[in-house]
Amino acid sequence: MSSTTLTPAVPQVPSELTLAALAEANRPAQMPLVTRIAEALSPSPAVTHLLVRGSLASGTADRLSDVDFAVGIDDAALPAFVTSLNDLMAMTTGALLPGWPDSIVTDLGGLGFVYLIPHDGKLQQVDLYLAPASAIPALRREVTCAAVLERIPATPTGGAQRRAAAFVAERTARPRTCTELLIEHLVLAVLLHKRIQRGQRFIAYAEWHLLHTATKDLIKAALAPGSRYWGWYQLREEIALTPIGRACLADLDEAVTSPAVPVADDVGRALDRVLALVERACPNALDGLSDALTAYRTYQELA
Structure with a gap:
């Protein structure tokens, strides 16, 4: 009996990723990792926005700065995307551990996760804040962001928005393991x-x-x-x-x-x-x- 080794498919990176402007503004040492995260998340049709925030967005990053993304997810797809996120990050970015459900991040209508990813000989902190696409306009009014991917999301139904909000509330309130x-x-x-x-x-x-x-x-x-x-x-x-x-x-x-x-x-x-x-x-x-x-x-x- 022959055995077959399964390898992850190489993600098809969308042509609408706009990383050049961010790189030109910052030239940060973390830019290859920013690209790696963007290329891992962007192939999913559920992802509507990839917004770099924090010091990389403001141009004040140093060699110790973390990589900080706000990620817009189609409201109806949010529960399934969050559930599969650890597997996606492990397979496509080499995340060392499951994401820590960030309990100290500012509440902007979504869920924060912190991953530790090997990069350039050390562990790099990567913060992902996943928010329903319907919450992204309010998030952008509160946080300085540099967009590397923007897709026009489908107009969410009231039911999808309520289910997304209920999912976020349930995940936030549940006891940590x-x-x-x-x-x-x-x-x-x-x-x-x-x-x-x-x-x-x-x-x-x-x-x-x-x-x-x-x-x-x-x-x-x-x-x-x-x-x-x-x-x-x-x-x-x-x-x-x-x-x-x-x-x-x-x-x-x-x-x-x-x-x-x-x-x-x-x-x-x-x-x-x-x-x-x-x-x-x-x-x-x-x-x-x-x-x-x-x-x-x-x-x-x-x-």
């Missing part, structure tokens, strides 16, 4: 290394607190998923009932008593702590991520 919270730690560690390299102490302080909060959320998701208490309340009463719970709270205590503004070694120790915590409290969160975590650590060591 242990795997998503682990990926949040990995993404925040990349952000923290960037802040440390830039000397952005106040932003590093804020994102360090976000990382500790993600650790608390991970412990609660693993050991008290039905918690009736908000935030940091009643942690000891709910968690410290078992040896595993007490060990996890000891990890959290070590995290919150670490220096307020981290250095690179602090971030590395925090990741070691969290990975040990996951193996102890919710090992199934690591399913399928072994190779990705090995690659992630290698890129972090080379950064």
Whole structure:
């Protein structure tokens, strides 16, 4: 019996992609990655807009800047597109991990995802904000964007708009899984290394607190998923009932008593702590991520 190796089809890049003006305005080191993302997303007929935003759109990018896209999706196609996004990004861009559902992005009527993609010998942060096509005009009034693809979307029906809005609301409100919270730690560690390299102490302080909060959320998701208490309340009463719970709270205590503004070694120790915590409290969160975590650590060591 012969075996057949299936390889992804090469995307047919639409002729309407307009990347030249962006490249001429910026000449950023990230431009090949911008092109790669645009060529991965644009073949889908569901994609109506590809808008580069952030520092690349304003011409203020440096070598550490992330790649930030707002992506317009036909209202009726939004649920199916979001559901398939991780597979699409892994297959066409080599995204190392599933996208982190960004919980700190500004609400502009859509859903944010952060991917870590190998590029030029390091992990590059790629932010994708997927919004229904009907929400794009309002988004563009709020955010400076440089358009690299614009298609005239079909006029959405009222039902399609309502279903898209309901889908966004449901995805935003649902509890995050242990795997998503682990990926949040990995993404925040990349952000923290960037802040440390830039000397952005106040932003590093804020994102360090976000990382500790993600650790608390991970412990609660693993050991008290039905918690009736908000935030940091009643942690000891709910968690410290078992040896595993007490060990996890000891990890959290070590995290919150670490220096307020981290250095690179602090971030590395925090990741070691969290990975040990996951193996102890919710090992199934690591399913399928072994190779990705090995690659992630290698890129972090080379950064």
